[in-house]
Amino acid sequence: MSAPVVEARGLGKVFGTGEAETEALRGIDLEIAEGDFVSLIGPSGCGKSTLLRLIGDLVSPTTGTLVVNGKEPRQSRLDRDYGIVFQSATLLDWRSVQKNVELPLEIMDFPDAERPTRAREMLDLVQLAGFADHHPWQLSGGMQQRVAIARALAFRPALLLMDEPFGALDEMTREAMQQEVLRVWGETGTSVVFVTHSIPEAVFLSTRVVVMSPRPGRISDEIMVDLPPKRDLDTREDPRYFELVIEVREALRRGESGSSGS
Amino acid sequence: MTERDDQIQETSITDVFASFEGDVPASGRRSSPARLVRRYLPAVFAFLAVLLVWEGLTRLFGVESFVLSKPSEILNSFSETSGLIWGAGMRTLFEAAGGFVIGTSLAVATSLAAAHWVGFRQGVLPLAIVLNATPIAALAPIFNNWFGLTNPFSKMAVVAVVVYFPVMINTTRGLLEVDPAELELMRSLAASPSEVTRRIRIPRALPYFFSSLKVASVLSLIAAIIAEYFGGPQDVLGQYIVNRAQLFQFPDAWAAILVASILGVVFYLLILAAERWLMPWHVSFRTSE
Ligand SMILES: Nc1ncnc2c1ncn2[C@@H]1O[C@H](COP(=O)(O)OP(=O)(O)O)[C@@H](O)[C@H]1O
Ligand SMILES: [Mg+2]
Numbered sequence: 001m002s003a004p005v006v007e008a009r010g011l012g013k014v015f016g017t018g019e020a021e022t023e024a025l026r027g028i029d030l031e032i033a034e035g036d037f038v039s040l041i042g043p044s045g046c047g048k049s050t051l052l053r054l055i056g057d058l059v060s061p062t063t064g065t066l067v068v069n070g071k072e073p074r075q076s077r078l079d080r081d082y083g084i085v086f087q088s089a090t091l092l093d094w095r096s097v098q099k100n101v102e103l104p105l106e107i108m109d110f111p112d113a114e115r116p117t118r119a120r121e122m123l124d125l126v127q128l129a130g131f132a133d134h135h136p137w138q139l140s141g142g143m144q145q146r147v148a149i150a151r152a153l154a155f156r157p158a159l160l161l162m163d164e165p166f167g168a169l170d171e172m173t174r175e176a177m178q179q180e181v182l183r184v185w186g187e188t189g190t191s192v193v194f195v196t197h198s199i200p201e202a203v204f205l206s207t208r209v210v211v212m213s214p215r216p217g218r219i220s221d222e223i224m225v226d227l228p229p230k231r232d233l234d235t236r237e238d239p240r241y242f243e244l245v246i247e248v249r250e251a252l253r254r255g256e257s258g259s260s261g262s
Numbered sequence: 263m264t265e266r267d268d269q270i271q272e273t274s275i276t277d278v279f280a281s282f283e284g285d286v287p288a289s290g291r292r293s294s295p296a297r298l299v300r301r302y303l304p305a306v307f308a309f310l311a312v313l314l315v316w317e318g319l320t321r322l323f324g325v326e327s328f329v330l331s332k333p334s335e336i337l338n339s340f341s342e343t344s345g346l347i348w349g350a351g352m353r354t355l356f357e358a359a360g361g362f363v364i365g366t367s368l369a370v371a372t373s374l375a376a377a378h379w380v381g382f383r384q385g386v387l388p389l390a391i392v393l394n395a396t397p398i399a400a401l402a403p404i405f406n407n408w409f410g411l412t413n414p415f416s417k418m419a420v421v422a423v424v425v426y427f428p429v430m431i432n433t434t435r436g437l438l439e440v441d442p443a444e445l446e447l448m449r450s451l452a453a454s455p456s457e458v459t460r461r462i463r464i465p466r467a468l469p470y471f472f473s474s475l476k477v478a479s480v481l482s483l484i485a486a487i488i489a490e491y492f493g494g495p496q497d498v499l500g501q502y503i504v505n506r507a508q509l510f511q512f513p514d515a516w517a518a519i520l521v522a523s524i525l526g527v528v529f530y531l532l533i534l535a536a537e538r539w540l541m542p543w544h545v546s547f548r549t550s551e
Contacts, residue, residue, distance in 0.1 A: 056450055077452055084450045090443045094465045094543040103461070107453045135543060 003070050005159055005191045006032040006055055011064035012216075013050050023216035024050040028064065030210065030219060034158075037185055037192045039202035039209045041248065043256065047217025048195040052163050055193060056084055069158055080108060082159040083152030087167045089144035091136035091151075098123065098132035101150045108155055122150035125184055142173040146180065153188060160185075163195045178205055182231055199252070203244045204231060211248060213255030220255035223247055327512050335513040340520055347502065347514075351521040354499040357414050358486040358529070361421020362478060368422065369430035370471075376430075377437035377463055378455065387434065394427040399485060402492040417489040424485040425478040429471070436470030437463045469544055472537040479529040483522060 011028035014021060025047040032038050040048045053059045054066060057073035068076035076082065083104070091100045101119040110118065123129050126146040136144055145165055152160060162181075166174045178201060185192055196202050202209045203225055211221035225244055227235055235241055313333045319325070320332045327335060340347070372390075376383040402420050409416035440462055448458045490500020499518050506514040537544075 058446055058449060077450065080452055082450070084447070086443060086446070088443060090441070090447050092444070092462070092465070094541065104451050107448075107451050107457055107461070 003034075004031045004067075005034050005036070005069055006030060006193065007067040008051075008054075009065045011051075011054065011066055012062050013047070013054060013059065014062045025054075026216040026218055028217075028219055032191060032193060034191055035189060037194065037205055037207045039194045039196055039206040040212060041196055041199065041202045041209055042212030042217070042252065043214055044197065046212045046214035048197075048212060049163050050217065051212075052084075052161050052193060052195050055159075056082055056161050080104075080155055081157055082161050083155070083157040084161040085145070085148045085152050085163070085165045087164045089136070089141075089148040091144055091147055093136055095135075096132065097128065097134050097136065097139070097147050100136065100147055101154050104151060104155050110155075118154055119150075122154045123147075125153070125187065126150045126180065140173075142169050142177055145169065145177065149181070149184065153184065153190065156188070156190075158191065160190045160192045162192065164197070165194075166201070167197075174201070179232070181205065199245050199248050200236075203227075203241060203248060204235060209244075209248055211251040211255055213252075221251035223251060328510050331513040331516050336516040336520065339511075339513040340517040343514060343517060347499070347518045347521045350497055350499045350502045350518065351525055353414075353495070353497060354483070354486050354490065354522070355525050355529075357417040357489070357498070358421055358482040358525075360414065361418035361486065362425050362482040364418060365422035365425030365482075366429050366475065366478065369426045370433060372426075372430050373433035373437055373467070374459070376434045377459065383434070383438075387431075390427060390430060394431065398423050398427075399488045402489040405489070406492060406494065411494050414495075417486055417494065420489040421482045421485040424481050428477050428481070429474045432470045432474035433467055436467030439470075440466050465541075468537075468541050472533065472541070475533045475537075476530055479533050480526050483526045483529065487522060 008028050008030040011025060011030075012023070013025040014023050016022055028051060030051075040051060042048055050059065054061055055068055055073065057068075057077040060073075066073050069079070069081040071079065071081075091097075092103065095103065098116065098119050101122050102115045105115040105118055120129065120132065123132055126149055128143060128146055128150065131139065131143065136147065139147065149165070165181075166177050169177060181192075181194075182205060184190075192205075194202075194205060196205075206225050209223045209225060210219055211223065212218065213220040223244065227238065227240055227244070316330075317333045320330055325332075372386070376387060399420065401423060402416075405416040405419045409419060437459070444462050444466075445458065448462060453461070487500040487503070490498045491504060494501065496502070496505065499522050503515045503518045506512070506518065
């Protein structure tokens with residue numbers, strides 16, 4: 001079981017051709033082990049989303065190799081190895097909260113009897129059991145994002161991909177959601193790749209922070225987060241937490257100046 | 263299948279109707295009688311006022327009936343000839359509804375094909391938009407020739423062609439105008455194209471479909487009556503109106519027009535009801551809880 005969940009070697013992505021060419025990523029080497037919680041952090045436009053979408057086979061690499069769950073990314077997607085959460089919840093208005101969570105189960109032909117049970121379990125997990133029959137527009141932004149997480153986890157994927165899932169939320173909701181995600185991660189044992197541009201968020205959540213730099217997007221640093229596995233309010237006041245926040249900030253700054261120099 | 267750059271032109275009349283729908287009360291599903299009265303009272307008053315002014319002016323200036331009949335004469339004729347005009351109305355409605363069903367079915371089939379096959383869409387849609395600009399009622403004499411003057415199908419064919427274009431163009435647009443994030447979600451779930459159509463495109467297209475149906479419901483009656491002007495059985499609204507006008511029985515002609523407009527409104531309201539029943543989730547019908 002020691003095979004990495006994600007293994008990228010010399011991964012590169014170029015969008016467009018000729019004049020309109022954008023080199024979004026270059027020479028990405030990344031390994032994510034089972035059970036890891038890895039954050040990708042970097043300035044806007046450095047290719048965080050692109051890297052996540054490469055892992056999810058939503059775009060294809062231009063160069064290099066990528067193995068997800070021991071397979072080609074495409075095969076991994078077809079095998080439904082991962083669940084994904086975007087910045088916007090992307091819930092379907094015409095479905096109730098419960099039916100939104102059941103969507104992947106319907107597509108994957110789960111037995112009729114199993115779908116509602118699963119969906120309810122997931123809604124319990126994100127503490128929305130009382131809202132199963134509501135419609136998405138009746139929920140707050142934070143609640144909608146929790147439904148999206150429940151939906152992504154409903155079929156128990158080995159890997160959870162999250163692209164700035166809390167970017168649109170206010171600070172209080174955001175902290176509550178971070179706690180929520182950690183709890184879910186602890187209970188499901190899923191590996192997580194989490195895109196963010198918030199340094200405290202990356203440090204608080206992750207086992208490892210991957211720092212990226214722009215033009216073209218590269219990995220400029222990796223920082224192991226050696227905080228105790230149980231993260232709570234105390235963590236945010238732990239001196240080591242502050243040290244790590246500073247470390248990540250400095251790594252980001254180095255990455256930016258490094259890229260303009262080269 | 264996921265290309266969505268196609269900007270399909272919507273007929274301007276649809277926009278007009280769409281803006282009209284914005285009027286639908288947000289609390290539609292649970293309007294109390296008192297609210298309904300309050301909401302529609304101004305319209306009723308305006309309607310009555312128009313009738314009164316109409317009656318008053320035609321009396322005041324002694325306008326002849328063949329120029330403009332008085333509302334009182336029209337209502338009189340409406341009640342005296344009710345058996346005749348409602349019978350004619352039902353036969354015209356039959357043609358309109360038949361053509362509506364045929365045209366809508368063909369339109370939906372075309373739209374689904376257009377949403378599914380890029381090649382089909384690129385070949386057929388521009389053609390459809392060109393044909394849409396053709397005055398279709400002009401086809402009536404040709405259809406009379408093809409299907410027979412007395413065959414109701416020759417009128418249904420005109421209606422079907424008239425209904426086809428707005429429904430097809432709008433429904434196709436709805437099927438294609440899907441949030442890219444939803445398509446990406448479906449891709450991440452390795453959903454097949456038919457799953458995407460079923461679970462995303464069709465629900466997304468419903469509002470477009472219904473707004474075109476509302477246009478089509480009104481158009482279908484207009485088209486049926488115009489097709490009837492070109493000849494055929496005498497016991498239908500179009501022919502009745504032509505005949506009574508030729509005999510200078512203008513209040514009778516107006517009474518038949520009144521029947522046509524009542525049928526048009528009822529048809530429209532039926533579509534509206536179906537829309538609310540099928541898409542209670544839609545923004546315009548939401549209740550705030
Ligand atoms: N589909 C696309 N087509 C063309 N360029 C793209 C596309 N997606 C991303 N890019 C470009 O790639 C770079 C990285 O984008 P992205 O991965 O979204 O960055 P981030 O998520 O870190 O803000 C940007 O310069 C962006 O403009
Ligand atoms: Mg991004």
